[in-house]
Amino acid sequence: MTAIVDLDAGAEVTADxxxxxxxxxxxxxxxxxxxxxxxxxxxxxxxxxxxxVPETFLSWDTARQILNNNAVGxxxxxxxxxxxxxxxFDISVPYVMxxxxxxxxxxxVNTELPLGLAIVIAMLVAVGVxxxxxxxxxxxxxxxxxxxxxxxxxxQALVKWRTGSKVVTSDELAGGFSRIARNQFLELTLPVxxxxxxxxxxxxxxxxxxxxxxxxxxxxxxxxxxxAGVRTARIQFGALVFSATLAGFAGIVLAxxxxxxxxxxxxxxxxxxxxxxxxxxxxLKNGRFNAWGTMIGIVLLGTxxxxxxxxxxxxxxxxxxRGVVLIASLALTGLQVRKAGASSMRSWLRRGSSAEVxxxxxxxxxxxxxxxxxxxxxx
Amino acid sequence: MRxxxxxxxxxxxxxxxxxxxxVLAGYHAPDPGATVYLDGHEVTFDELAHGRHGSDTRINFVxxxxxxxxxxxxIDNLALHGGFARTRFGRVxxxxxxxxxxxxxxxxxxxxxxxxxxxxVTPVERTIVAVAGALQGWITGHGVLVLDxxxxxxxxxxxxxxxxxxxxxxxxxxxxxxxxxxxxxVFELADRVTVLRNGRRVITSDxxxxxxxxxxxxxxxxxxxxxxxxxxxxxxxxxxxxEVRGLAGRYLRGASFTVHQGEVLGVAxxxxxxxxxxxxxxxxxxxxxxxxxxxxxxxxxxxxDVRSGNGDGVVLLPPxxxxxxxxxxMSVGENLSLSSLGAFSSLGRLVRGKERRFVRQWVxxxxxxxxxxxxxxxxxxxxxxxxxxxxxxxxxxxRVLVLCEPTAGxxxxxxxxxxxxxxxxxxxxxxxxxxxxxxxxxEALCTRVIVLRDGVVTDELxxxxxxxxxxxxxxxxxxxxxxxxx
Numbered sequence: 054m055t056a057i058v059d060l061d062a063g064a065e066v067t068a069d070x071x072x073x074x075x076x077x078x079x080x081x082x083x084x085x086x087x088x089x090x091x092x093x094x095x096x097x098x099x100x101x102x103x104x105x106v107p108e109t110f111l112s113w114d115t116a117r118q119i120l121n122n123n124a125v126g127x128x129x130x131x132x133x134x135x136x137x138x139x140x141x142f143d144i145s146v147p148y149v150m151x152x153x154x155x156x157x158x159x160x161x162v163n164t165e166l167p168l169g170l171a172i173v174i175a176m177l178v179a180v181g182v183x184x185x186x187x188x189x190x191x192x193x194x195x196x197x198x199x200x201x202x203x204x205x206x207x208x209q210a211l212v213k214w215r216t217g218s219k220v221v222t223s224d225e226l227a228g229g230f231s232r233i234a235r236n237q238f239l240e241l242t243l244p245v246x247x248x249x250x251x252x253x254x255x256x257x258x259x260x261x262x263x264x265x266x267x268x269x270x271x272x273x274x275x276x277x278x279x280x281a282g283v284r285t286a287r288i289q290f291g292a293l294v295f296s297a298t299l300a301g302f303a304g305i306v307l308a309x310x311x312x313x314x315x316x317x318x319x320x321x322x323x324x325x326x327x328x329x330x331x332x333x334x335x336x337l338k339n340g341r342f343n344a345w346g347t348m349i350g351i352v353l354l355g356t357x358x359x360x361x362x363x364x365x366x367x368x369x370x371x372x373x374x375r376g377v378v379l380i381a382s383l384a385l386t387g388l389q390v391r392k393a394g395a396s397s398m399r400s401w402l403r404r405g406s407s408a409e410v411x412x413x414x415x416x417x418x419x420x421x422x423x424x425x426x427x428x429x430x431x432x
Numbered sequence: 433m434r435x436x437x438x439x440x441x442x443x444x445x446x447x448x449x450x451x452x453x454x455v456l457a458g459y460h461a462p463d464p465g466a467t468v469y470l471d472g473h474e475v476t477f478d479e480l481a482h483g484r485h486g487s488d489t490r491i492n493f494v495x496x497x498x499x500x501x502x503x504x505x506x507i508d509n510l511a512l513h514g515g516f517a518r519t520r521f522g523r524v525x526x527x528x529x530x531x532x533x534x535x536x537x538x539x540x541x542x543x544x545x546x547x548x549x550x551x552x553v554t555p556v557e558r559t560i561v562a563v564a565g566a567l568q569g570w571i572t573g574h575g576v577l578v579l580d581x582x583x584x585x586x587x588x589x590x591x592x593x594x595x596x597x598x599x600x601x602x603x604x605x606x607x608x609x610x611x612x613x614x615x616x617x618v619f620e621l622a623d624r625v626t627v628l629r630n631g632r633r634v635i636t637s638d639x640x641x642x643x644x645x646x647x648x649x650x651x652x653x654x655x656x657x658x659x660x661x662x663x664x665x666x667x668x669x670x671x672x673x674x675e676v677r678g679l680a681g682r683y684l685r686g687a688s689f690t691v692h693q694g695e696v697l698g699v700a701x702x703x704x705x706x707x708x709x710x711x712x713x714x715x716x717x718x719x720x721x722x723x724x725x726x727x728x729x730x731x732x733x734x735x736x737d738v739r740s741g742n743g744d745g746v747v748l749l750p751p752x753x754x755x756x757x758x759x760x761x762m763s764v765g766e767n768l769s770l771s772s773l774g775a776f777s778s779l780g781r782l783v784r785g786k787e788r789r790f791v792r793q794w795v796x797x798x799x800x801x802x803x804x805x806x807x808x809x810x811x812x813x814x815x816x817x818x819x820x821x822x823x824x825x826x827x828x829x830x831r832v833l834v835l836c837e838p839t840a841g842x843x844x845x846x847x848x849x850x851x852x853x854x855x856x857x858x859x860x861x862x863x864x865x866x867x868x869x870x871x872x873x874x875e876a877l878c879t880r881v882i883v884l885r886d887g888v889v890t891d892e893l894x895x896x897x898x899x900x901x902x903x904x905x906x907x908x909x910x911x912x913x914x915x916x917x918x
């Protein structure tokens with residue numbers, strides 16, 4: 054036992070140790086392979102493709118293509134960060150994207166309402182789904198994976214009801230609506246900047262606000278966080294509304310990009326978005342879902358698939374690439390994490406066992422429910 | 433151990449009961465030099481634990497948590513231990529399986545429904561299933577069954593049924609090693625008793641002719657230990673901080689008590705008496721209260737129903753540090769500041785400088801030994817983690833701090849540091865409730881102790897009565913006995 058050491062050394066935490074470490078150390082730590090392995094892999098891939106397909110890969114056009122093509126995917130992935138950090142899955146995100154896209158384009162095509170109002174209506178529908186998600190997961194206490202899977206179905210039903218399973222399309226969508234996603238700035242389409250703006254907001258929220266800290270704590274250990282006085286139910290509810298709101302916006306942008314309200318528009322974003330977020334959690338802040346790590350994940354996966362496309366590889370190779378990157382990165386961080394002792398991934402896996410205090414099992418002793426003797430009611 | 437006897441094993445916390453059982457079960461290896469004889473033949477501990485000693489005599493264990501899968505029924509649980517009956521095609525032979533389960537349960541309860549999920553049956557029935565599971569494979573009916581505190585979580589009315597079962601097994605020739613905290617049970621059930629203290633056997637004796645006094649004296653030993661006592665004076669004259677009436681839940685059946693300002697009130701008893709439940713019910717950490725009223729006269733004269741929440745100011749330091757205390761992926765600083773984040777926010781922004789100052793202040797106040805505020809909390813020793821959690825709850829300046837097992841998994845040196853931390857806060861006016869299975873916690877800290885038995889407050893100790901000795905007796909329900917001693 055180290056009893057004595059413990060007591061004697063107690064007061065020796067000096068102020069120096071509590072200061073920030075020197076700049077050199079911080080820089081070295083910031084550039085360490087463990088923190089930004091994704092950047093190093095990205096650089097390695099750029100070198101690889103530059104040698105493999107030199108005539109097409111190393112160009113501004115390719116870079117633009119990668120960024121523009123993955124911007125909506127980035128928005129979908131960013132929408133997942135906050136709920137995952139708070140310890141809840143939101144499977145419904147891609148379906149909410151479809152929903153808001155369909156609603157927005159339907160309003161533009163079928164009514165005389167101005168575009169701004171159409172966007173507001175679509176966003177409100179998305180927020181509504183977020184509230185339903187919150188009720189299902191937080192109030193009904195249904196496991197979030199199952200709960201949002203179920204609401205995902207309901208959202209698809211709403212999509213099909215609105216569209217009659219037909220594509221919502223018309224010349225009206227080529228006007229102001231299409232400019233939401235297709236206008237360019239600095240030779241990049243606007244969604245790239247939307248994604249950057251959203252990432253900045255999420256980064257600020259999670260890193261620089263008390264709410265962000267509470268979100269992470271809730272995701273890591275809900276029971277302990279609740280006992281520490283944090284309203285964890287409210288946090289998880291809010292996280293689901295937040296993700297639905299972002300998904301709603303991403304869906305409008307996607308519909309604008311496609312120039313139509315497609316009832317399957319969001320479907321293909323499900324796996325890619327989750328892949329990027331989980332990959333992102335291995336970057337920068339190991340074990341925590343974070344915005345810039347997710348952006349690294351998006352660019353990494355996007356560069357790989359684009360490069361493979363330019364190298365004329367068949368489609369399935371791209372999927373092999375995505376799968377391998379995800380497994381490799383999580384396995385490697387899993388090893389690091391086991392050394393470090395903890396991570397959000399692990400708390401995900403443990404989640405099942407950290408259930409609440411066991412329920413009474415029918416053995417409840419007969420309660421003598423005598424009220425207080427001097428009961429004074431001063432309301 | 434003789435065949436056909438109930439042999440009680442008693443001793444204090446830390447006397448070595450659990451270690452002894454774990455050695456027998458093969459979980460720990462004994463130091464060289466230990467020998468064990470079975471039916472007069474020497475066997476190794478490894479052979480004993482794995483049943484490879486070539487004898488029909490078995491040694492089986494029913495651990496305190498029973499080791500059952502509550503989501504399955506009796507048939508499945510018994511088969512998980514004893515194997516499944518298969519048909520020729522490899523399918524589970526359910527009819528045969530059901531027959532076997534009924535057969536195994538028959539000696540205990542002929543009418544027991546073996547198809548019921550164990551989550552639906554009473555705790556004592558679960559214990560019976562665990563005993564039946566442990567006994568399957570006993571060909572001759574001979575052997576040793578080890579019951580590790582089987583009554584610790586049984587409601588009192590079900591204890592009698594377990595006793596009948598244990599007596600039945602004895603009549604069939606089994607030797608039962610019965611580990612218990614409750615001395616009453618020893619006298620009611622056991623033929624012989626062995627007392628352990630500090631890892632040594634003090635005595636093995638027939639229960640007949642032994643008195644409770646003698647047994648307790650054996651458990652405590654005669655060395656007058658210089659116990660740590662916090663420097664606190666009695667507070668019964670001071671104003672009341674918290675009043676609780678008619679608190680009822682799974683174990684509690686109407687407990688009432690008051691806590692004075694600047695007082696440390698201890699709660700003694702066993703889990704089945706409601707000791708672990710009480711802290712949760714008064715802090716609203718579990719909404720399983722059936723009834724109960726709390727009032728904090730300094731805040732309001734209103735009685736509040738505990739089922740609707742108890743208002744602020746009564747804060748729990750939970751017993752299970754790993755599960756309900758620390759946020760293990762976070763740093764020391766993040767763990768410390770979690771409850772006080774609002775104080776470092778301005779317009780939603782978390783001001784890092786303020787947070788660092790706060791963390792620095794509390795790290796040194798709580799004498800936490802850590803490499804720095806950014807060190808992962810998991811790199812700290814149990815005692816230091818506990819100090820961090822103390823810092824977290826003290827920082828929000830509660831009116832009443834409720835501690836549950838405050839020194840569990842904390843080494844002896846850090847223990848005293850924690851006692852002193854609490855005492856310092858109490859001297860500056862904090863009221864504290866301490867519930868602990870470790871009587872030395874109560875002795876060290878408390879100015880007054882209430883004793884729970886069968887869900888109600890049966891006794892109250894203060895002043896000179898507050899010794900480990902008296903506490904143990906009071907928990908046994910031996911008020912008369914405690915008086916006889918003084």
